[in-house]
Amino acid sequence: MTDKYYGPGWDPLISPLLALAERWNVKINDVMTNYGGLRISWQPPDVGYDLEPGQLEQFRTAALAVETLSTLICDQCGQPGRLRDTSPAQTRCDKHAEGPTL
Numbered sequence: 001m002t003d004k005y006y007g008p009g010w011d012p013l014i015s016p017l018l019a020l021a022e023r024w025n026v027k028i029n030d031v032m033t034n035y036g037g038l039r040i041s042w043q044p045p046d047v048g049y050d051l052e053p054g055q056l057e058q059f060r061t062a063a064l065a066v067e068t069l070s071t072l073i074c075d076q077c078g079q080p081g082r083l084r085d086t087s088p089a090q091t092r093c094d095k096h097a098e099g100p101t102l
C-alpha cells in the first residue's frame, strides 16, 4: 500500500483499523473508494500468526463498519455527510458537496 486514494476526512475512520490490522498481522491489500465509500481489501494472517478465536470475525465486522461509516461521513472534513451523485460518487457534507444528493 503506497498511495492514498481517499480524502482526509476518512483518516479517523481508517487509521484505527489499519493499526488493528498491524497488531493482528492481518494483511491490508488495498484501501480504495468505490461508489462513494471506502472499500477495504484484506486477508487473514499468514500461517504462523494465529489469531485468537473470533478475532477474524471481529476484524471482518470492524472493516465492514468502517466501510459503512465512510458512506455517512464527509471524506473531506469528517463531518456527517451524504452520498452525492457526482462522477465518481462522493460522500460529502453540505459544505463540501459538489453534486446533488443521491
Ligand SMILES: [Zn+2]
Binding pocket: 074, 075, 076, 077, 078, 079, 081, 092, 093, 094, 095, 096
Ligand atoms: Zn465536509
